Amino acid sequence: MTTRRSTASHQSTSWWNPPCPQSTCPTHDKVVMYYCREDTSCVCVSCSLEGEHKGHQIELLSKSFRDNEGRPERTSRRLGLKEAGDQEKTLQDLKTDVPKKADVIKENIITIFKDIRRHLDLLEKKLSCELSSQEEKVLLSVTNLIEQLETKEKELSIKIRHAEEMCNMTDPIALLKDGRFSLNEMETLDEEVDLPSVEDFDEGLVAATLYKGLADVVSGVRRRYDVVADSNIVLDVNTAANNLDISQDLKLASYSVTQNDRPDTPERFQSHQVLSSRSISTGQHYWEVETEETGDFRLGVAYADTDRIGIPSLFGCNDKSWSLRSSNSQYRIYCNNVTTLLPHKPTSQRLAEYLDFEAGKSCLFMS
Incomplete structure (x- = not known):
């Protein structure tokens, strides 16, 4: 916030000389009863009629004093003291x-x-609860399979004993008449069982529930501050310079060695820049941008009517935009043609921007 400061004019002009300390004129030895406005001095009657003050604007001391009773306040106002006092009160x-505003924000x-x-x-x-439910479901399945296997194990033991008994039988007729066991049944005892595993835990469902819950928490905070999360920002090809390639989904811009053959229009930048297709005219907004791990890039915010041609069109080289530029692993902020080198180097390629249109503020978050 810029505070304008008025400069008081400290002139030495005197507006009023009080009655002279001596009661008589040193020149004519007469009582001082008058005031000369032109010379701002006390005079006697001889000074006004025949002395050096002859022809000047002369008036009685008493009248001059009454007329000038309000002059100190007017003079202090002229010198800027009143304005200074008002500014001091404002400050x-x-x-x-x-502190009151800070306390409100802290409480919020x-x-x-x-x-x-x-x-x-x-x-x-x-x-x-979701984990407990999945655990219970998997364990119930395991328990059921264990019970089924135990039952089959008992049945198998019985059949094995019966088979051993049959092996000891010497009478073929008696063996064939025994209908409790057949070779076909023996063939079905070795069938494979689909055993459960820890992979039956639906970890993806747990992760999806976690991400959804966290997103809802963040959305709640944004709603409290009326922040719009712009997750589907696409680029406007009509503004893209011909040395930029724009992906088919309109979400990726990259520098091109060869020139594209796009029509030359007033909206198009002449040098490696592009605007989003959506313009913002009110409210608070938040969006994220992901950059390449290597290489240089520029990222910024600009008014729609920013220049399109020449150096003044580059984001940060005018008063209608700012930009973050990465070059040779160094990060700089450009705003109104002023450059600031950032000591912090982000560890992530995902950058977040916040814009408060009414407040005229734009912030960049780097991690």
């Missing part, structure tokens, strides 16, 4: 209001984090 009020932050913690606790319980 004092601001000094009081800033505390409330938001309480709400976030509450939602996170609910999400944790939901995930815990």
Whole structure:
């Protein structure tokens, strides 16, 4: 915030000389009863009639004093003292209001984090219940299979004993008449069983529930601040310079060695820049941009009517845009043709931007 400061004019002009300390004129030895406005001095009657003050604007001291009673206030106003006093009061009020505003924001932050913690606790319980449900389901399946295998094991033991008894039989007629066992049944005892595994845990469902829950928490915070999450920003090919390639889904821009043959229109940039197809005219917005791991890039925010030709059209080289530029592993912010080198180098290729249109503020988040 820029505060305009008025400069008081400290001139040495005197507006009023008080009654002379001596009661008589040193020149004519007469009582001083008059005031000369032109020379701003006390004079006697002889000074005004025949002395050096002859012909000047002369008036009685008493009248001059009455006329000038309000002059100090008017003079202080002329010198800017009143404006300075008003500004001081404004600053004092601001000094009081800033902590109050900070306290309101702190209370809001505390409330938001309480709400976030509450939602996170609910999400944790939901995930815990989901895990317990899956655990119970898998264990129930395992238990059922164990019981089935135990039953089959008992049946197999009986059949094995019967088979051993049959092996000891010497009478073929008696063997054939025994209908409790057949070779066909022996063939079905070795069938494979589809055993469960830890892979039956649906970890993807748990992860999806977690991500969905976290997204809902973040969305709740954004709604509290009326922030619109723009997740589907696409590029406007009509503004893309011919040395930029734009992907078919309109979400990726990359530098091209060869020139594209796009029509020359007033909207098109002449040098490696492109705007999004959606313009923002109100509200608070948040979006994320992912960059390549290697190579240089430019990322910024600009008004739609920014220049399209020459150096002034480059984002950050005018008062209608700013940009983050990565070059040779160094990051710089450009704004109104002023460059700031950033000491921080992001560890992620995902950058987030926040825009408050009404406040005229735009922030970049790097991790």
